[in-house]
Amino acid sequence: MLNILYEDQWLVVVDKPAKCLSVPGRGADKYDSIVARAEQLYGEAHAIHRLDYATSGLILIAKDLECQKRMYAQFRERHVQKEYRAIIRGEIKGQWGEVRKPLRCDWERRPRQMICTEWGKDAITQWTPLSFENGHTRVSLKPITGRSHQLRVHMQSLGHPILGDEFYDSEPTAEQDRLLLHAYRVEFYHPFTSAWVKFVAPCPF
Numbered sequence: 001m002l003n004i005l006y007e008d009q010w011l012v013v014v015d016k017p018a019k020c021l022s023v024p025g026r027g028a029d030k031y032d033s034i035v036a037r038a039e040q041l042y043g044e045a046h047a048i049h050r051l052d053y054a055t056s057g058l059i060l061i062a063k064d065l066e067c068q069k070r071m072y073a074q075f076r077e078r079h080v081q082k083e084y085r086a087i088i089r090g091e092i093k094g095q096w097g098e099v100r101k102p103l104r105c106d107w108e109r110r111p112r113q114m115i116c117t118e119w120g121k122d123a124i125t126q127w128t129p130l131s132f133e134n135g136h137t138r139v140s141l142k143p144i145t146g147r148s149h150q151l152r153v154h155m156q157s158l159g160h161p162i163l164g165d166e167f168y169d170s171e172p173t174a175e176q177d178r179l180l181l182h183a184y185r186v187e188f189y190h191p192f193t194s195a196w197v198k199f200v201a202p203c204p205f
Contacts, residue, residue, distance in 0.1 A: 085182045
């Protein structure tokens, strides 16, 4: 099943649950995914971008290759605006901030990523605290770039890892049964009508 928030003849906007793959992995046990489910519905489906297995929220699926191509161009040119919601460990100081730290794969501990000033690719995250809850902070996170695990590594680098993060939170708590990271909002030019469109998926935590 797919939680479809919007659909037209070119693309589909889905609210992905946590602990679900965006695209099929290797092996039959990793076939079930958002794209695989969309293929069963439409016959053809292509990933426009991906979310981590542990992350919930908005994901865009193209119904044909031309739509995928046009959306790839928007992501490449940074026309797509994205906002995530998360709960991070501790109370962060400040009203707003930006993290600019280059990232690369931590090859010995894949799929983990790491900050690397020598070989890493440029990565930029903007953060804004929304509220303080039980000693932690609910934040809005805006990735200016789209590196793998970018938000997770950048928050850890500030000393405020995202709660429930099995890779980057050194103090996992038993009450968190998922990563508290959600793709909350996405805005972009519709690839065929050129209208500026906006979608929001309510935060489940």
